[in-house]
Amino acid sequence: MLDRPHPTPADPCLDPFALAKALSGFHFVGGGYVPGRNGRSFAVVNPATGIEVARAAEGDADDVDVAVQAAARAQKEWAKVPARKRGAMVHACAALLKEHQEELARLIALETGKALRTESRVEAGVVADVFEFFGGLGSELKGESVPFAPNVLSVTVREPLGVVGAIIPWNVPMLLMALKVAPALVAGNTVVVKSAEEAPLAVLRICELMNRILPPGCFNMLSGFGPECGAPLVAHPKVRKVTFTGSVETGKIVARAAAEKLIPVTLELGGKSPMIVFADCDFEKTVSGALTSMRFTRQGQSCTAASRIYVERPIFDRFVAAMKDAVNRMVMGDPLDEKTDIGTIVSEGQLEKVRGFIEEGTGTAGATAHVCSAMPTDPALKKGLFIQPVIFTGLGADSRLVREEIFGPVTVIAPFDEPEAVLAEANDSEYGLAASLWTNNLKVGLDLAHRLEAGLVQINQNLVVQANLSYGGVKSSGLGKEASLEAMLEHFTHKKTIMVNMG
Ligand code: NAI
Ligand code: MG
Numbered sequence: 001m002l003d004r005p006h007p008t009p010a011d012p013c014l015d016p017f018a019l020a021k022a023l024s025g026f027h028f029v030g031g032g033y034v035p036g037r038n039g040r041s042f043a044v045v046n047p048a049t050g051i052e053v054a055r056a057a058e059g060d061a062d063d064v065d066v067a068v069q070a071a072a073r074a075q076k077e078w079a080k081v082p083a084r085k086r087g088a089m090v091h092a093c094a095a096l097l098k099e100h101q102e103e104l105a106r107l108i109a110l111e112t113g114k115a116l117r118t119e120s121r122v123e124a125g126v127v128a129d130v131f132e133f134f135g136g137l138g139s140e141l142k143g144e145s146v147p148f149a150p151n152v153l154s155v156t157v158r159e160p161l162g163v164v165g166a167i168i169p170w171n172v173p174m175l176l177m178a179l180k181v182a183p184a185l186v187a188g189n190t191v192v193v194k195s196a197e198e199a200p201l202a203v204l205r206i207c208e209l210m211n212r213i214l215p216p217g218c219f220n221m222l223s224g225f226g227p228e229c230g231a232p233l234v235a236h237p238k239v240r241k242v243t244f245t246g247s248v249e250t251g252k253i254v255a256r257a258a259a260e261k262l263i264p265v266t267l268e269l270g271g272k273s274p275m276i277v278f279a280d281c282d283f284e285k286t287v288s289g290a291l292t293s294m295r296f297t298r299q300g301q302s303c304t305a306a307s308r309i310y311v312e313r314p315i316f317d318r319f320v321a322a323m324k325d326a327v328n329r330m331v332m333g334d335p336l337d338e339k340t341d342i343g344t345i346v347s348e349g350q351l352e353k354v355r356g357f358i359e360e361g362t363g364t365a366g367a368t369a370h371v372c373s374a375m376p377t378d379p380a381l382k383k384g385l386f387i388q389p390v391i392f393t394g395l396g397a398d399s400r401l402v403r404e405e406i407f408g409p410v411t412v413i414a415p416f417d418e419p420e421a422v423l424a425e426a427n428d429s430e431y432g433l434a435a436s437l438w439t440n441n442l443k444v445g446l447d448l449a450h451r452l453e454a455g456l457v458q459i460n461q462n463l464v465v466q467a468n469l470s471y472g473g474v475k476s477s478g479l480g481k482e483a484s485l486e487a488m489l490e491h492f493t494h495k496k497t498i499m500v501n502m503g
Contacts, residue, residue, distance in 0.1 A: 001002075002422035003034075003040070004131070006033060006208060007023070007026070007033060007194075007415075008022045008031070008033075008205060008208055009022075010024060012099060012100045012101050012102060012103040012472055014035070014102060014103060014106060014222075016053075016103075016106040016107045016109070017053060017110065018180045019043065019103065019106065019107055019201070019205065020053040020054040020055060020110060020111070020201055021053070022387075023201050023204050023205060024041070024044075024054040024055045024056070025041055025055050025056070025057050026057055026204065027059060027063060027067065027204075027220075027221060027222045027223060027391075028204055028208065028219075028220060028221040028458045029055050029066055029067045029217075029220045029221075030066075030067075030070035030208035030216055030217045030220065031061075031211055031215075031216020031217055032075075032211070032216070033204075033208065033437055034065070035057060036057030036058055036059060036060075036063060037060075037062050037063055037066070037214050038060055038062070039103075040057075040058040040060075041055035041056060041057055041058055041448040042055065042056055042058050042225075043055060043056075043198060043220060043469075044056050044111055044198075044201060044444070045112070045345055045347075045355075046110055046113070046337040046437050046481040047113035047343075047344040047347065047382060047384060047430075048097070048113050048334055048335050048336075048344050048381055048385075048386075049381065049383060049384055050384065050385075051111070053416065054108060054201060056201070056223040056224075057222075057224070058223070058224050058225065058228070058229075058320070059194070059222035059223055059224030059228070059229035059280075060224065060228050060229060060232070060262070061228075061229075061232035063222050063224070064124075064192070064222060064229060064233050064236055065230070065236065066223075066231075067192045067220040068163055068165075068220075068233070068236045068238050069238070069401070070216075070217040070220055071163045071190040071192050071217055071220050072162070072163050072190070072220070072238045072239075073199045073217055074190045074216065074218050075160070075162055075188075075189065075190040075213060075218075076165055076216065078161075078188060078189075078215060078218050079160050079188040079379075081188075082138075082213030083138040083139065083141045083186070084138035084139050084395070085134045085138070085285065086138055086185065086186055086188060087134070087136060087137060087138025087139070087186045088135065088138070088319045089135075089213050089214055089273055089499040090131055090134055090135040090136025090185050090186050090214075090458070091131065091132055091136060091247065092135070092183055092213045093131045093135070093182075093209065093210045093213050093214070094128045094129070094131035094132035094135060095128075095289050096209045096210075096212060097124070097128040097131060097206070097310050098125075098128045098207060099358055100124075100205075100209055100216075101121070101124045101125055101128065102121070102271055102330075102486070103204065103205070103351055104124040104125070104127070104174060104206065104222065105120040105121040105124040105299065106120070106336065106365055107201055107202040107205060108120045108123060108124065108173070108174060108199065108201075108202040109335040109336050109343065110335070110336065111134075111198070111199050111200075111201050111202065111313060112171075112198065112343075112346050113168060113299075113335050113343040113344030113346060113385060114327060114395060115298075115333060115340045115341060116301075116335055116336050116337075116338065116341040116345050117333050117338050117340065117341075118297035118298075118340075118341050118342075118430060119297050119298050119343065119469070121197055123172050123174055123175050123206070125172065126175050126236065126464075126465075127174045127175055127177075127178045127206075127281070128398075129467055130175065130178040130179060130182050130467055131182050131216075132467075133182075133410040133467035134182035134183045134185075134186050134488065135182070135186065135385075136469075137186055137485055137488060138186055138356050139184075140485055140489070141153055141158045141186075141187060141188075141488075141489070142158065142487075143156035143157040143158055143495065144156045145180065148499065149503060150200070150478050151502050151503060152499055152500065152501050152502065153499070153500040153502065154497065154499045155497070155498050155499075156495045156496065156497050156498075157185070157495070157498060158493040158494075158495060158496075159172050159188070159493060159494055159495075159496050160187050160188030160189040160492065160493060160496060161187075161189055161240045161241040161264070161492060161493065161502075162189060162190075162239075162240035162241070163189065163190055163191070163192065163238050163239050163240055163241075164180070164191045164192070164240070164242070164492065165191075165192055165194070165233040165236070165239040165241070165242045165243075166180040166181060166184070166188045166191055166192070166194070166231050166243050167194045167195055167234070167235055167242070167243075167244045167246065167254065168180070168193060168194070168195060168203070168231065168246075168344050169196050169245050169246045169247075170196035170197070170198035170199040170347075171298070171301045171303070171346070171407075173195065173199040173202065173203050173204055174206060174291055175465065176245045176268075176304075177193055177195075177203050177206070178442050179465070179471075179482045179483050180205075180243045180245075180482070181193065181219065181293040183487060183488035183491075183492050184241075185214070185218060185219070186241070186411065186477075186487055186488065187489075187492040187493045188493075189219065189241070189335065189492055190217065190218045190219070190220075191218070191219055192220045192221070192222065192233060192267055193219075193220070193221040193222070194221075194222050194223075194224065194229055194230045194233050194240070195222070195223045197223070197224075197225055197226075198346045198347050199346070200223035203478075204221055204223070205222060207219060207220075207221045207330065207459060208359070210422070217221070222242055226230055226250060226396065227447045229400060230250075230254075231253075231257065231488060234254055234257040234258060234361070234492070235257055235260075235261070235266050237261070237392065239425075240263055240388045241263055241264050241265070241266075241319065241396075241491075241492070242257075242263065242264075242265045242266075242361075243255060243265070243266040243482075243491070244266070244267050244268070245266065245267075245268040245269075245303075246268075246269065246270075247269065247270060248269045248270060248405075248476050249269045251269040251478070252396060254267070255267060255479070256352075257332075257461040257489045260395045263330070264491070265471075265479065265480075266478075266479060266480035266482065266491050267478040267479045267480065268471075268472055268473070268477075268478045268480075268482060269303075269305065269433075269473065269475055269476060269477050269479045270303040270405045270407070270431065270433065271303050271304060271305075271405065271407055271431040271432070271433030271434060271454075271473060271477040272307055272308060272402075272403065272404070272429050272430070272431040272433075273293075273304050273305060273307065273308070273431070273433055273434040273435055273436070274306070274307070274308045274309075274310060274425075274429075274434070274436075274452075275289075275290060275293050275306035275309045275310070275435070275436045275437075275438070275462070276310045276416075276422055276426060276428035276435070276437045276438065277290075277309065277311045277312065277438045277439075278312050278318060278437075278439035278440075278441065278445075279309065279312040279313075279314045279315045279316070279328070280439055280440045280441055281315075281438040281439050282421070282438075282440065282458075282460070283315070283316065283319075283442065284323070285319075286319075286460075287319065287322045287326055288326065289436070289438060289460075289461065289462055290306065290309060290319075290323055290326075290411075291323070291326055291327065292462060293306035294306050294307065294309075294409070294437055294464035295413050296327055296330060296341075296342060296389050296409055297330070297341055297342055297343075298343075299342060299343065299345050299387070299408060300387075300389070300406065300407065300410060300411070301345070301346060301350070301407050301410045302407075302408040303405075303433055303477075304433055304456075304462075304464070305407070305411075306405060306411065306436060306462065307405070307410065307411050307415070308402055308411070308412055308414070308415045308429075309412070309413065310414055310415075310416045310422045310425065311412055311413060311414070311416070312415070312416060312417070312418055312428065313414055313416065316413075316415040317360075319413070320370070320391065320393055320413055323391060323413070324370050324372055324391060327347075327373055327391065328373055329388050330342050330349040330372075330389075331373065332373050332374065332376055332386055332388070333376040333378065333381070333478075334376070334378065334380075342373060342389070342409070342454060343396070344385040344386050345385040345386070345387055345408065346385070347385065347386065347488065348457070350385075350407065350408070351385045351387060353408070354387060354406060354408030354410065357400070357401055357404075357408065357410055358387075358390055358401060358408075358410060359407045360399075360401065361392045361395060361401045361410070361412075364394075364395060364399060366394045366395075366396075367392055367393070367394040367395045367399075368392065368393050368394050369390050369391075370391040370392070370393070371388050371389075371390050372389045372390070372391060373388050373389055373390060374388070374443075375388060386495075387408065387409060388409075388412075389409035389410070389453065390409065390410050391411055391412075391413060392411070392412045392413070393412075393413050393414070395412050395414070397414075397425060399412070400470075402414075403429065403430070405431070409435035411484055419444055419448060423451055423452065424454060427452065427453045430453045430475060430476045431452060431473065431475055431476055431477045432453040432455065432473050432474035432475035432476075433455055433456070433472075433473035433477035433484065434454050434455065434456045434457070434458075434462075434473070435449075435452045435454040435456070435457045435458075435475050436457070436458045436459070436461070436462040437449060437452075437458075437459045437460075437461070438455065438459070438460055439460070442459070445460075446459070453474055453475060454473065454474065455470075455471065455472050455474055455477065455478075455481075456469070456471060456478040465483050466483070466484065467483060468484050469484060469492050470482075470483060470484040470486055471483040471484070471487075471489055472487075
């Protein structure tokens with residue numbers, strides 16, 4: 001630890017505005033908060049009011065170099081710590097994260113506009129769970145013995161890769177960071193994280209919490225823009241593995257840069273996840289499942305959002321009406337207000353992107369836009385990035401709204417008649433992250449589950465990422481898995497073979 005005092009309080013701080021100010025201008029490198037070397041910063045804005053709440057340090061290649069060197073120095077010692085002890089330390093972070101759950105929830109609500117009760121508090125809880133889960137897996141970094149010859153002992157051992165570069169987005173930044181950092185550390189790597197421009201604060205606070213337990217330099221974080229700070233992190237010669245979550249476009253840039261260095265890369269890149277509803281489903285459960293599947297409480301800003309809903313024709317009209325009613329009952333408002341179900345969109349740019357899709361859908365012949373919920377009326381929220389959820393019907397399979405990731409509160413519902421036809425439509429996508437099926441005919445459900453092109457298929461539920469269930473997509477949705485034991489072993493270690501000839 002650095003010997004100067006931290007700018008942030010030791011105890012949980014329930015005033016997110018004060019905490020945001022205290023976190024202003026810092027990266028976290030080598031065991032302490034450090035100001036950016038170039039002195040530049042950018043605004044962190046509360047999307048509910050449009051008011052600046054903090055400045056974030058604008059990292060560049062120099063900051064990247066300092067952070068990676070710190071991580072590389074720390075890694076040599078960290079790898080020597082027995083795996084189980086490393087796990088115990090990561091596990092101990094979970095307890096601290098739980099103590100600070102409410103603080104982190106409020107801070108993430110402030111910077112991202114995600115509603116505190118329905119989203120932010122949930123995310124802060126899951127983060128602790130992820131640390132707890134991976135913290136218990138130190139002993140699982142096992143190798144194998146290979147029956148080569150009677151006089152030869154042939155074994156494999158799991159070794160860390162070195163310094164891991166982790167690039168995260170803004171939609172669930174704490175959780176997505178945890179899914180990368182916790183397994184990387186338990187496996188003996190050290191990490192440099194590049195946070196998302198829109199949400200640099202809560203993850204920065206987590207660094208300080210983790211640093212109370214982990215040795216300095218194991219865990220470093222830089223804020224900054226993609227090309228100026230993310231790209232040099234991927235390109236740095238001492239970064240030996242990159243794990244990225246974000247858009248397909250940026251994922252390809254990252255993968256190309258990783259290929260230049262011949263280092264492994266894990267990519268989690270969003271989706272266009274279908275939800276298939278059969279007439280024999282449990283109707284009420286499925287309507288409420290559609291709301292959670294679409295992540296309306298997060299303004300649809302989720303890579304697994306059920307943004308294409310296919311409903312068997314006999315219940316189509318009833319389903320659309322029930323969904324409209326249910327979304328209409330959701331309260332949009334100040335993310336920090338306990339009454340609020342739905343907060344804001346994260347940024348002006350995302351809001352424009354979502355509006356573009358809605359305008360295109362509304363202008364399409366034959367399409368109907370069912371605009372739901374009500375805009376908040378509080379004058380303090382006048383400049384907030386709120387948008388009403390929209391359910392579209394009557395759009396064809398070639399519409400951009402059916403094919404592209406919108407990442408907003410917009411879903412398209414279409415009727416279907418035959419299982420084979422809906423399967424073909426569901427699979428007719430560039431993406432393959434997640435899918436859900438809703439039916440009481442498990443024979444049909446399981447058959448389709450096997451044939452859907454997706455990394456995760458759920459029947460009669462649509463839960464978010466769960467610890468120890470491998471998570472990751474096929475097709476343009478990404479490469480590799482996260483969240484599980486296998487993910488830790490496959491993506492954060494390499495297997496070395498050692499042979500001993502005993503004569
Ligand atoms: P993005 O993919 O551009 O940003 C994600 C992260 O990558 C950020 O930390 C960003 O700074 C970094 N980055 C950007 N350019 C980079 C580069 N050249 N080298 C290294 N790092 C770089 O996503 P963005 O612009 O925030 O959102 C655009 C769209 O991406 C969204 O509308 C949504 O469709 C999708 N998205 C998907 C997510 C997912 O969970 N899979 C998360 C966030 C966005
Ligand atoms: Mg971008």
